[in-house]
Amino acid sequence: MRITIIGAGYVGLVAAVCLAKLGHIVTAVDREHVVQDLQDNHLSIWESNLFDMLVISRSEGKLLFATDLIQASAGADALMIAVGTPTREDGQSDLSQVEHVAAQLFAAGSCPPLVIMKSTVPVGTCDKLEQSLQAAGIRTEVAFNPEFLRQGSAVKDFMHPDRIVFGCHSRQAEAKLRQLYHGIDAPIQVCDRRSAELIKYASNAFLAMKISFANMISDVCEGYEADIRQVMEGVGADRRIGPHFLQAGLGYGGSCFSKDLQSLLTSGKAIGRSLPLLEATAQINEERIPQMMDKLIALWGNPRGKRLGVLGISFKPQTNDVRDAPFLTLVQLCHLYGIDVQAYDPVVQHLSMKGVTQVDSAFEVSAGADAVIILTEWPQFIELNWVLMVQLMNQRILLDGRNILSDAMIARLITQEDVVYIPVGRPVVHSEEHDLEQAR
Ligand SMILES: NC(=O)c1ccc[n+]([C@@H]2O[C@H](COP(=O)([O-])OP(=O)(O)OC[C@H]3O[C@@H](n4cnc5c(N)ncnc54)[C@H](O)[C@@H]3O)[C@@H](O)[C@H]2O)c1
Known part of the structure; x- marks a missing residue:
């Protein structure tokens, strides 16, 4: 099939590369600077296998990039929408990127026979889009096909999903969607669009x-x-x-x-x-970082001027995405308390944030730190030389925000290195001689 995808971000690019791998001819459309980067094989997304698959699909002529939606979708069998749907200040979904795509289709007066909504949209959005396209004389059907990939294993999740959901109301649309995913071995649920949006x-x-x-x-x-x-x-x-x-x-x-x-x-x-x-x-989620910081400040007494070493910036391992990452909340709090932040992440680079010094290794994070916090459970953090890590610290307070250290390592750090170890959902541990008051 010939597929045009508008939005070559996380979801759109992964879908483009995977659909090309399945044998379709895919054109991914995005803004000038995004397309320029992609054409230079420069990926802003750090995702396992994505780069190699992208290079192969491009060399086989199955994956193209473009900036003009209407030109790129002329003659296509389907248009997939994968633009962002962030939250507005009032909590509603900001559908302006989807509306902008629709406006381009209205202006052109044409559209491929099937529009596949991949963006996460509130219930009823696909109904409205289809009605307004048809009211403008554009004969097309809108289907909702939610994406369930997890960042960090996006390609694997796209190619081996637990299920695929088609929200559509005609047999033709269902047949096209089945053809699109032909080659992927997963249960397919076909349902009405509103239910699919809610799934x-x-x-x-x-x-x-x-x-x-x-x-x-x-x-x-x-x-x-x-x-x-x-x-x-x-x-x-x-x-x-x-x-x-x-x-x-x-x-x-x-x-x-x-x-x-x-x-x-x-x-x-x-x-x-x-x-x-x-x-x-x-609410429970919002309380996590402040609660952990309260424990640290109770130990420190006065936090002003203290240095906190942070391991992990991305919101989860195996991705460089920092959108809504706990790190951002932590930095805001540290700023309020006058705490200096020294941070390291294996893949997030060149993050420019007030009060944050980004360093090149975990050891630089602990050097001179008054506490170190493990924020993201990157596997390489488990394997660190923790004895050396704590020896480099100014105050040996270790906050394991993801419970990644083994019991054997914790026992060694407590008995031999006099560390105060603060995990989540388990008691704080420290050597018998260690007077927690002394830490102040
Ligand atoms: N990121 C995820 O893990 C994930 C998983 C499942 C579903 N989703 C949903 O998928 C949708 C996309 O998410 P994302 O993370 O890929 O977003 P993203 O911000 O990474 O990508 C969106 C892309 O759309 C492009 N774009 C927006 N308007 C455009 C226009 N008019 N013309 C050309 N390009 C345009 C942007 O430049 C950007 O590259 C959202 O609705 C999201 O909720 C995301």
Whole structure:
């Protein structure tokens, strides 16, 4: 098939590269500077396998880039929309990027016979888009095909999804969508567009809720000296619950969970329904970083002028995405308290933020630090020489915001290096001789 994709960001580019791999001829359309970078094989997205697949698809002539939507979509079998849908200040989804695409189609008076909405949009958006295109005399059908990829394993998730959802109302649209995904072995659910739109929001809300649930229980663990890792191992072993997204830590980030939760809350309000489960999910998440900082400040006493070393900037491992990352909240708080931040991330580079010094290694983070916090669970942080890390510190306070250090390593650091170790959902540990008051 010939597919045009508007929006070559995270979702659009991954879809473009994967659909080209499946044998389709794909043209990805984006703004001038984005296209220029892509044509120079310069990817702003750090995602496993993406670069190699992009280079191969381009060399085979299956993947093209363009800036003119109308030219690029002339003669295409389908137009896929993968532009951003951020949150407005009032909590509603900002659909201006989708509306801009629609305006271009209205102005041209033409469009491929199938429009596939990949962007996450509020319930009813696809109905409205189709009605307005048809009212303008443009014969096309709009289908909703949500994307469930996880950043950090986006290509794998696209090629091996748990399920594929088609929200469409004609057999022709369904047949085209099946042809598009031919070669991917996954269950396909065909449903109406509104239900498909809601499947995407409900899925993200549920995942965010699981994370906040684990974090809420981690608070109880701290109060009763239980171990959240063991609690969630026991909980997740129940097949009705499952082990995923039950790791307590410093909360979720990224471009989707918060925004989709917010959008669903706003959709609820619009029909007079409050969605308290989602409100609590968001609130629990917002409390994570401030709670951890409270523990640190209780040890420090006066935080002003202290230096905090931060390991991990991206919102999760295996990506360079910092959108809505817990790091941003942490930096804001540090700024308020007058704390200097020294940060390192294996892939996030050239982040320019007031009060943040970015360094080139984990050891530079700990050198002279009054505490080090593990913010992102990059696997290489587990393997660090932690004895050397703490020896370089000014004050040996280690906050393990993702519970990644092994019990053996923690025991060694406590007994031999006199470290105060602050995990999540487990008791704070320190050597018997260590007087926590001394840390002040
Ligand atoms: N990032 C994820 O993990 C993820 C997962 C599932 C679904 N989604 C959803 O997919 C959609 C896209 O998300 P993303 O993370 O890829 O966003 P993004 O910001 O990375 O990419 C959007 C791209 O669209 C381009 N764009 C916007 N308007 C344009 C226009 N008029 N002409 C040309 N290009 C235009 C932008 O330049 C940008 O490159 C959102 O609705 C998001 O909620 C994202």
